[in-house]
Amino acid sequence: MNIVVQKFGGTSVRNLECQRQVMQKVLRPYREGNKVIVVLSAMAGETNRLLGLAKEWSDNPDPAELDSMVSTGEQVSCALFAMLLKQQGVKARSVLGFQAPVETDCAFGKARIVNIDEKKLECLLNEHDVLVVAGFQGCDEQLRITTLGRGGSDTSAVALAAAIKADVCEIYTDVPGVFTTDPNMCSDARKIDRIAYDEMLEMASMGAKVLQIRSVEFAKKYNVTVHVRSTFSDELGTIVTQEDESMESVLVSGIAYDKDQARITLVSVTDTPGVSAQIFSPLADKRILVDMIVQNPSKDGKTDMTFTVPRADVDQTIRTLEELKYEIGFEELNSNLNVSKVSIIGVGMRNHSGVAARAFQSLADENINILMISTSEIKVTCLIDDKYTELAVRTLHNAFHLDGGEPLETL
Ligand code: ADP
Ligand code: ASP
Ligand code: MG
Numbered sequence: 001m002n003i004v005v006q007k008f009g010g011t012s013v014r015n016l017e018c019q020r021q022v023m024q025k026v027l028r029p030y031r032e033g034n035k036v037i038v039v040l041s042a043m044a045g046e047t048n049r050l051l052g053l054a055k056e057w058s059d060n061p062d063p064a065e066l067d068s069m070v071s072t073g074e075q076v077s078c079a080l081f082a083m084l085l086k087q088q089g090v091k092a093r094s095v096l097g098f099q100a101p102v103e104t105d106c107a108f109g110k111a112r113i114v115n116i117d118e119k120k121l122e123c124l125l126n127e128h129d130v131l132v133v134a135g136f137q138g139c140d141e142q143l144r145i146t147t148l149g150r151g152g153s154d155t156s157a158v159a160l161a162a163a164i165k166a167d168v169c170e171i172y173t174d175v176p177g178v179f180t181t182d183p184n185m186c187s188d189a190r191k192i193d194r195i196a197y198d199e200m201l202e203m204a205s206m207g208a209k210v211l212q213i214r215s216v217e218f219a220k221k222y223n224v225t226v227h228v229r230s231t232f233s234d235e236l237g238t239i240v241t242q243e244d245e246s247m248e249s250v251l252v253s254g255i256a257y258d259k260d261q262a263r264i265t266l267v268s269v270t271d272t273p274g275v276s277a278q279i280f281s282p283l284a285d286k287r288i289l290v291d292m293i294v295q296n297p298s299k300d301g302k303t304d305m306t307f308t309v310p311r312a313d314v315d316q317t318i319r320t321l322e323e324l325k326y327e328i329g330f331e332e333l334n335s336n337l338n339v340s341k342v343s344i345i346g347v348g349m350r351n352h353s354g355v356a357a358r359a360f361q362s363l364a365d366e367n368i369n370i371l372m373i374s375t376s377e378i379k380v381t382c383l384i385d386d387k388y389t390e391l392a393v394r395t396l397h398n399a400f401h402l403d404g405g406e407p408l409e410t411l
Contacts, residue, residue, distance in 0.1 A: 001125065004029040005037045005166045007135065007157035010044035011174040012231035013077045022231060023084055025172060026130060030090065035125045037164070039135045039157040040081055042073025047136075047150070063108035067137075067147045071097070074134035074153070082132045092130035097137035097145065100124075102156065104138035104146045110287050111138060111146035112214070113155065116163035133160065151212035158215040162222035169219070169226050171211065176230040177237035178203070178210055180402040181255040186394050188403035192253060193236075196243035199253050199347050200226075202379045206343035207258025216240065243347060251408045252346035252355065252400040257393050259340040259386055261291075262314045263371065265306045266321065270329035271298040278328050279305060282320050288313045291341070292374040292383060305330075306372065308383060311337055339371060340386035344396055345379050354411040355400075356380045362399035368392055 006029075008022050022038075030036050041047075050070045054061040078094040085092035100121065104111035124131055135153025138146050148155050154171060161169035178200065179189040195203075197220035204213040210228060219226045219240060229237025247253075269275055276295070283290055293307040309317050314335055321333055349355050356373075359380055363370060368391065372383035384392055401408045 002034045003037060003125065003164050003166055004034045004170070005039070005157055005161040005164070005168075006170045006172060007039040007153055008041065008231055009153065009171075009173045010041040010046070012172055013040050013042075013081065014044040018231070019077075019081055019084055022081070022172070023088070025231065026085070027088070027090075030129060035128075036130045037121075037125075037133055037160055038081070038130060039133045039153055039160060040074060040077045041135050041153040043077050046073035046076070064144055067108045067111075068145045071134070071137040071145050071147050074136050078132045078134045085130055085132070090130055091128045092132060093124075093128050094132045094134070095124065096134045097156075098139035098143060100133060100160075102138035102159070104140055104148070106140040106142070106144065106146065107287050108144075108146055110149040111140070113138060113148070113159045113218075116159055118163045118165075121160070121164060148214065149212065151209055152214070154212040154215035155218060158218040158222075158224055158226060161224045162218055167225060169224050171215075171226055171228045172231040173210065173228065174231065175210065176233060176235055177228050178208070178240070178254075180253065181393055181397050182208065182257070185257070185390055186397055188394075188397060190402065190404060192238050194239045194241060194244075194247065195253060196247050196347055197240060198243065198378060199247070199345055200240045202343070202345045202376070203254055203256045206256035206341060206345065206379065206381060207260075208254070208256040211240070248348050248350075250346060251348040251352055251411070252344050252402065253348075254345050255393050255396045255400075255402065256343045256345060257340060257389050258343075259389055260311045261308050261339050261341050261383070261386075262311045262317075263306060263308050263336045263339050263383065264314070264317060264321075265304055265334045265336075266328070266330040266332075267304055267334065268302045268331035269305050271301055271303040275328065276305070278324065279321065282324060283309070283317060286313075286316060286320060288317055288320075292372045292381065294372055308339070308341070308372070338386050339383050340389045341381050341383055342389065342392045342396060343379055343381040344400065347378050349379075350377050352411060358399055358411060359396055362395050363392060366391055366395050368395075
């Protein structure tokens with residue numbers, strides 16, 4: 001049997017009218033004789049509403065109960081959508097994470113998928129033509145409900161596509177594809193026709209929330225082509241796939257930004273072997289993603305250690321490190337929540353120098369101060385004051401000619 005996997009995000013399922021449009025997208029492959037796995041998000045705004053409720057009830061909600069509650073958004077959209085399909089005479093049913101089952105570890109709020117039983121899925125598909133699977137959720141060994149982190153429905157969809165060995169996973173969203181930067185921030189942004197997994201990984205990890213980073217990791221690992229496209233038009237979107245030569249010839253493919261960042265500084269850390277491990281191991285154990293790290297040169301055996309974490313993890317980071325204050329041996333912990341990251345990404349950068357210099361100069365021309373810098377083979381990231389995010393994104397987008405015309409092949 002041929003199986004098509006389609007995922008629709010929150011804005012695509014936000015009301016009855018939108019769900020009717022989604023239904024047309026689903027009915028097309030169904031009428032062509034395919035079985036369809038449809039992965040849905042919660043209706044737009046619902047996950048935030050549920051998280052807000054939990055905050056009202058508790059300053060520090062129990063993570064397992066939080067997942068149990070916040071996963072209900074997807075349960076509602078899936079059941080409603082299955083009702084629509086059944087009304088059309090389609091043999092369909094909703095499938096929750098624990099019913100598929102999507103097995104995960106027990107890291108509530110940021111669980112990782114460890115297995116999807118394709119045999120069970122095949123059985124369900126033998127009895128139904130369309131499965132409406134709840135994105136974002138799974139269950140751990142104890143059958144407790146887990147969630148996969150914000151934007152996790154993308155990962156659910158790609159993981160399901162990998163499990164059933166589908167060639168393509170279609171991700172339908174509220175923009176027509178992956179753009180050179182967020183089209184809702186920069187009106188000059190251009191749609192990218194094809195993008196390499198590695199570039200998309202950097203874009204996603206640097207804040208382009210059009211795809212959750214884990215979904216791209218899955219796609220790369222299991223060689224699933226991802227087609228990001230609009231729910232509200234028929235135009236072709238962006239193909240996320242393996243790198244080819246034409247991609248390398250473009251110097252910079254996109255600019256990403258992430259406003260959900262915070263900077264932490266540990267002042268006067270005792271500079272001895274093992275101190276970095278003492279700081280970062282406990283954070284890694286809690287799945288806190290530390291990104292940029294700068295250690296100042298040591299003076300009198302003491303150094304300052306500065307790094308960035310997602311803003312949502314700041315409280316936990318501070319709690320964890322304060323508890324270890326004397327073990328690690330630092331004097332003071334400072335945090336700054338008013339920072340954001342802007343990144344320039346492109347596989348073509350590998351073989352060219354000067355990209356970072358051009359980026360720094362164009363930010364300087366706008367009087368934007370750079371607080372921290374980090375680089376990889378295909379990325380340059382600057383931490384800046386978050387009030388300059390939009391200006392920095394537009395400036396870099398212009399500096400690398402991403403707004404149209406000939407893409408920059410060399411500097
Ligand atoms: P969904 O609810 O469909 O999962 P998301 O809101 O998670 O949608 O992701 C789509 C949004 O990602 C777009 O509306 C856009 O604002 C944002 N975005 C950020 N960077 C990019 C980019 N480079 N290309 C396209 N969209 C981007
Ligand atoms: N509903 C979840 C969120 O808002 C998952 C998703 O939409 O992908 O993050
Ligand atoms: Mg999303």
